[in-house]
Amino acid sequence: MIELIKNKLKLEIEEKLHAKFSEKISIVVEKPKNPKLGDISIPVFSVVKTVRRPLPEVVDIVVELVKASKYQKYFSEVKKVSGFVNIVLNRIEFGKAVINEFSNSEDFGRNDIGVGKTIVIDYSSPNIAKPFSVGHLRSTVIGHSLGNIFEKLNYKVVRINHLGDFGTQFGKIIYAYLNYGDIEKVNKNPIDELVKLYVKFHKLAKEDSSIEEKAREIFKELEQKNPKYVKLWEHFREVSLKQYMKVYDMLNVKFDSYDGEAFYNDKMDKIVKELHDKDLLKKDQGAMIVDLGDEFPPALIQKRDGSTLYITRDLAALFYRKNTYDFDEVLYVVGNEQKLHFAQLKEVVKKMGYDYYKDIHHINFGLVMQNGKKMSTREGKIIKLIDVLNEASKLSLEYINEKNPQLENKEEIAKKVGISAIIFNDLKNYRANDIEFNLKDMVNFVGQTGPYLQYTSVRISSILHDNQIDEDSIDYNYYTNDYSYELIKTIDEYEEVLLKAKADYSPSVLAKYLLTLASYFNSYYSQEKVMVEDLIERNSKLYLISIVRYILDDGMRLLGMQIIKKM
């Protein structure tokens, strides 16, 4: 509502100023930093500059224009403060407008910006035969949440888990397995054992680099379907995926496709041929490259031995997705360290003459660091996500035993709180920032955390209970005190927040907003008694807090968190 008022007011005033001074003037209509100054603010310095009139005169003109606005029924006061014109809203009229908007909406916050558009999101994408680490959590929860947010905005979303189930790493693992592996150990504890082999390989390669060459040979034969290697590969893939599914179940994450890199194995010749036909391919030091000029290093398409590389597979995947889903945008939720790769990918697509290179977006995120350095599987330093999730659930159960020992289904709720805490902790900060791994922070349940949001929703549920709410007997006067008014204003921002989260491809925008909403509610809660004698007052208050709960729950759902009624 306020966004609408601001936008229209801006146009209205710009138009009238234009008529008056016959000069094009652009003004800013914003939210003042300090709410005491008002609800809407218009700095007039830019107007002074273009029309070259004294500031007080311009301020007066703008004040008159605001007062004459179509929206003046929403204004209770128009003040001039130095170079600003500040507007105070009429709390009753504004409250009524916001509440009505909620009442008339099927799904509050929804926006039709995405109608008819398809968006493909590539996320999670763990590497087979490697543990699902805290590093993969980021891609998984960011991608999942973005998918939910896009769906809320009426996009059609295709969720793809592009499994890292191919590549030279398999040459390495198979080499190590054949020389040092033990079938029983592998079957007993698949991923752990395969990681050991992978780490061992890298240790050995440091002393004897010739085994790198052997691994490459094995991979090449795997690509050419050597049955012995294919069989091993299938086995490794199967046992790994089984373990990943456990984690996805815990996180409540689902995908439309699990086609990984191997799926594109037979789709790459076509790419190489097309690049060749378009005269983009160049032989260089025995390998085939696409020269990308001065701006980027060349893209390596084919190795000296003829086997393919990451970017070749990504190209094949991209074209497959374009043909299959006809997307309007494709998002790759992949870490910062692959920035160059995606820049090169876009550049190659551009050179191939496809205009939709513009629709490729690398949704980069910060690395999970340990002691200020990137975590690396090669060095065997890895923290398994499942351990962290279990730890958080355990701690959450301890909390419940301390705070609310009589609670039913304690274990189940503890899991929902613990896992949601981990998810929220990951999403609350802007995705591209690096984060230092810190279990203590991740399982902290006090302050700006997942449990804080859940707790706030639970408090509301506890009041709402099974009270009936009559939407027709609302007295808007109960929404005018400061505590209520902050809630009304924040409720009003929900849709805008979702659009911002979408525009930035960052769930943190939503996460921060939910914290603000919850915080305003908790202040309200400490000040206002809801279950009062007066039925109109009680009803009005119940309705207001039910809206707050609706947004909290909807927002948490979009972030991929669990909604609970008691804790």
Add this chain to the structure above:
RNA sequence: GACUCGGUAGCUCAGCAGGAUAGAGCAACGGCCUUCUAAGCCGUCGGUCGGGGGUUCGAAUCCCUUCCGAGUCGCCA
């Protein structure tokens, strides 16, 4: 070395299409449970917005420069 991203309170971070006294949470300290869940609320303490220049009526926000951290830079993904 080149390129990219970051540097805001002791710690974790918002704010950055320029706007009015720079905001939260954690930690520390002090209050608030005979009233709807105290995983909460209220308050105190805490900042040369890395340093230096510049553009502007106005800079944490834009430009230049410098220092610090991270990532990437041809046969891994």
